[in-house]
Amino acid sequence: GNSVTQMEGPVTLSEEAFLTINCTYTATGYPSLFWYVQYPGEGLQLLLKATKADDKGSNKGFEATYRKETTSFHLEKGSVQVSDSAVYFCALTGYSTLTFGKGTMLLVSP
Amino acid sequence: GAGVSQSPRYKVTKRGQDVALRCDPISGHVSLYWYRQALGQGPEFLTYFNYEAQQDKSGLPNDRFSAERPKGSFSTLEIQRTEQGDSAMYLCASSLVRNRGPSTDTQYFGPGTRLTVL
Numbered sequence: 620g621n622s623v624t625q626m627e628g629p630v631t632l633s634e635e636a637f638l639t640i641n642c643t644y645t646a647t648g649y650p651s652l653f654w655y656v657q658y659p660g661e662g663l664q665l666l667l668k669a670t671k672a673d674d675k676g677s678n679k680g681f682e683a684t685y686r687k688e689t690t691s692f693h694l695e696k697g698s699v700q701v702s703d704s705a706v707y708f709c710a711l712t713g714y715s716t717l718t719f720g721k722g723t724m725l726l727v728s729p
Numbered sequence: 730g731a732g733v734s735q736s737p738r739y740k741v742t743k744r745g746q747d748v749a750l751r752c753d754p755i756s757g758h759v760s761l762y763w764y765r766q767a768l769g770q771g772p773e774f775l776t777y778f779n780y781e782a783q784q785d786k787s788g789l790p791n792d793r794f795s796a797e798r799p800k801g802s803f804s805t806l807e808i809q810r811t812e813q814g815d816s817a818m819y820l821c822a823s824s825l826v827r828n829r830g831p832s833t834d835t836q837y838f839g840p841g842t843r844l845t846v847l
Contacts, residue, residue, distance in 0.1 A: 623771075655838075662733075663772070663820065663838040708771050716762055716785070717836060719771030 621646045621713045625720035628706075632699055632727050640694040640723045642683075642709035650711040652676075652685050652692040657706045657722070666694075666707070699727045731755065733839035735821050741845045742811055750806045750842045754823030761804050762836060763796055764820040772820050778804060811846045818843050 626641040644652070654666040654676070667676030672687035681696045692709060704727045709720040734753045742748050754761050760779050764772035774788040780801040789795070793811075798804040808815055822836040 662840040663822075665835055665837070668835065710771075716774045716777055717764075717772070718774070721769070721771045 621650070621711060621718040623709050623711055623718055623720035625707075625709050625723050628722075628724035630723060630725050632725070634701055634727055634729050635698045636727075638694070638696040638699045638703075638725070640707055640709075640725070642692045642694065642720060644690050644692065644709070644711050646690075646711055646713070646718075650713065652683070653710045653712075653717070654681070654683055654692070654694050655708045655710060655719075657708065659705070663708065699725070701727045701729055703727050733821055733823055733837055735819075735839040735842050737842060738840060739843045739845075741847065743847050744811060744813060746811055747807065747809045748811055748844065750808075750819050750844070751803060752806070752821030752823075752839060753803045754821070755825075755837055758823035758825050758837075759801075760824045760826070760834070760836075761798055762822040762824075763804070763806050764822065766818040766820055766841070768817075775806070808844075811844075813846050816844055816846045 622645045624643050651670045653668045655663045656666045657663050667678040669676040669685035672685055675684045683692050683694045706722045706724045708722045710717045736751045762777040763775040766772040776786040776796050778798040781798050793809045796806045818841045820841045822838045824834040824836045826834040
């Protein structure tokens with residue numbers, strides 16, 4: 620079946636540091652890939668998505684590229700801010716719905 | 730515009746009681762999804778609807794869990810004879826396009842209902 624594996628957190632960074640959160644997946648067919656973010660006390664929000672191989676999703680300075688050859692969709696940001704502190708979930712579409720990773724907590728200090 | 734709303738936001742109940750959780754999707758959204766999120770974990774699929782038809786309920790853990798969407802608008806997730814293991818965040822999401830599978834349409838999530846079973 621489908622599965623998503625994310626690096627375990629928490630990831631602790633200083634403001635303006637470079638961020639990478641690794642995500643790899645196992646899936647049949649050609650899934651779409653997503654990153655969702657959950658800020659403290661809030662619901663899940665779509666951060667970015669990519670629907671086919673080699674697509675790059677981007678939003679708010681975050682980027683991720685759909686790599687079919689390595690079955691990966693790593694999240695990157697060049698310079699994190701304190702306001703980026705949240706839990707980040709990698710996800711893929713199965714036949715009818717989303718399969719999520721366990722989430723990676725990001726903590727950014729001033 | 731208004732997003733997905735869920736009520737109640739918090740629910741505390743005693744073991745053995747029945748609970749009903751409500752989800753109001755974004756207006757005009759065709760597909761509606763339910764997920765459950767345990768503490769420190771990612772959301773897990775429970776069931777979904779296209780309009781009023783329940784398309785997939787493979788994620789419901791057992792027959793104590795049921796869901797309906799009678800008029801193709803709001804949905805109710807019911808848990809009968811609750812157990813402590815049912816304690817979790819219950820998330821609802823909706824998407825604009827009818828889910829024909831495999832879906833690429835974006836799902837928009839509500840704030841969730843935090844259920845605690847004592």
